[in-house]
Amino acid sequence: MIVIGAGPVGLCLALALAQQDVRVVLIEALGADNFLEQVPRAGTNHPATLELYDRIGLYRRIEPRGIIAPLFRHWDRRGQELIAEFDHRHLKDDTRFPYVLQCERIKIVEEALKLAGAHPDIDLRLSTMFTAFEQDAGGVRASVKNPAGETEHLRGAYLVGCEGARSIVRKELGIAFEGFTYPDRTLNIEVAHDFRQHGYTERNYISDPDEWSNLFHWKGPPDRWRVHFPTRPDETEEALTRPEAMQARLQRFLPTGKDFDIVGCNLYVAHQRVAKKFRDGRAILAGDSAHVNSPIGAMGMNSGVHDAFNLAEKLVGILRGEADDSVLDRYERQRRHVAVQHTQAQTIRNKRLLAERDPAIRQKNHDELRRTAADPRLARAFLLRSSLIESLREAEQIL
């Protein structure tokens, strides 16, 4: 099996396959020297994802590096009013992990890479760039540029593209990446300041018609909080990330009268796109190569990891001769359904909810959130959706 990309999805797939005695070649462009120099990105790990990490021995490695967060809160920025608090403990009968783990992608891939590097069935090729592939009835042939700069050809039964949103596998197959890109970029400012003293909890969604934001807590040292703000398309990166501009923005968000300790910042573009197909013959897409969405709701990495485990089970069945490769069409039906009906639908809705400008609709949304949080039955249903447990249950029903 050839897996392209040692991001969270490629690593989980390689580990889940190797655990079932499948030999995997895992190709990663980054090397041991720069693997950890990646922007932090994802970090909220939902309960169902924690169960999957646990299966491959990853959970116990990342738990000490993260923050267990059972709660999240919705706020209205005008008047700093708390609208609703949701508690994952409503899911205590649905999962062994009734909380999210705030643990950044970079820590997850660092720990998973150690597991992959130590596994006898994973041939981990770092500093190796995948460039092209071809397939025939008997298998696939991947072309890679090795650390010495030479082109090598690798043969495998299947090839899985887990190399992120710019997937070469997807492009080589000519598969459309349908959807849209938001015109505005999001500014992420990382601050060493304990926002809990102002009433915030580890995860906060703050709605405002002019400047919505998200506020999340990450384990240090030093402990950091990420504050996300929308920006206007005409603003330059230079103007947005000037220290005085970021301080002024933070003071408008939370007037403390003292400069914040800014420890990092970056700007990112959010896309809402799903590949038209997740599979063509022996080439398969998983994770960001198959679907991308705005980070509001923390679903990209989580749903990608869910792809990986779903796919691993099917590939193992095929290689053991227990299933024919039509199960890969089921993978596509299940995971594409989740991408369109759950992750896309919810992340688009989440952004609208935070940025809603119509006062009457804002009021209605806030009333709905209050009512949902106050009723344990409705709160559980809401959390089953927001934590993607419902998406997994629904996918199981798809034949």
Ligand SMILES: Cc1cc2nc3c(=O)[nH]c(=O)nc-3n(C[C@H](O)[C@H](O)[C@H](O)COP(=O)(O)OP(=O)(O)OC[C@H]3O[C@@H](n4cnc5c(N)ncnc54)[C@H](O)[C@@H]3O)c2cc1C
């Ligand atoms: C600011 C931000 C916050 C986010 N927060 C969350 C969150 O809280 N929760 C969540 O679930 N998701 C979140 N996401 C989304 C999440 O980061 C992605 O969905 C996730 O990283 C996708 O994982 P992946 O393994 O599919 O791809 P990637 O993480 O993109 O990994 C792809 C890997 O492939 C390698 N690669 C690429 N091209 C090649 C090549 N040609 N040859 C060899 N190797 C190659 C790359 O170096 C990389 O290691 C966030 C995203 C952003 C931008």
